[in-house]
Amino acid sequence: MAKITPSFEIEVETIDNDHRRLVDFTNQITAAIDDQQYAECARLVPDFIALSKRHFAREEALLDKFDYPGIDQHRQHHAGLDDKMETMLTLAGRVEDNRLARETLRREVFFFLMDDVINEDMDFKKFLVDARSKEK
Numbered sequence: 215m216a217k218i219t220p221s222f223e224i225e226v227e228t229i230d231n232d233h234r235r236l237v238d239f240t241n242q243i244t245a246a247i248d249d250q251q252y253a254e255c256a257r258l259v260p261d262f263i264a265l266s267k268r269h270f271a272r273e274e275a276l277l278d279k280f281d282y283p284g285i286d287q288h289r290q291h292h293a294g295l296d297d298k299m300e301t302m303l304t305l306a307g308r309v310e311d312n313r314l315a316r317e318t319l320r321r322e323v324f325f326f327l328m329d330d331v332i333n334e335d336m337d338f339k340k341f342l343v344d345a346r347s348k349e350k
């Protein structure tokens with residue numbers, strides 16, 4: 215009987231785990247704002263951004279390994295998020311004494327996660343599922 219190669223499973227699992235952790239971070243950042251734990255919020259955001267960057271690099275390596283045809287486009291999509299990530303870091307530095315910064319940060323983090331991280335990855339999801347089925 216054909217088997218899925220363990221390496222593929224582990225790598226895709228790594229990507230899914232990253233996404234889960236990024237969702238957790240987003241929830242924690244939102245909760246910190248709601249609970250007026252602004253120092254906690256300011257502490258979480260740089261970790262969220264650092265994980266996002268590591269995640270993008272891991273994802274690009276995986277797409278490269280499986281010769282995803284749209285890799286250049288997806289790489290550019292990730293690179294195009296640098297400004298947004300810088301903005302979130304700047305806002306995080308202002309949350310303690312600035313209500314507008316808090317509300318803007320809350321929105322930015324949420325839409326970054328939903329649109330830029332999760333939704334944009336739908337483009338290669340089908341490709342990876344197909345690549346996996348070929349390994350069986």
Ligand SMILES: [Fe+2]
Binds near residue numbers: 233269331332
């Ligand atoms: Fe991703």
Ligand SMILES: [Fe+2]
Binds near residue numbers: 270273331
């Ligand atoms: Fe991505």
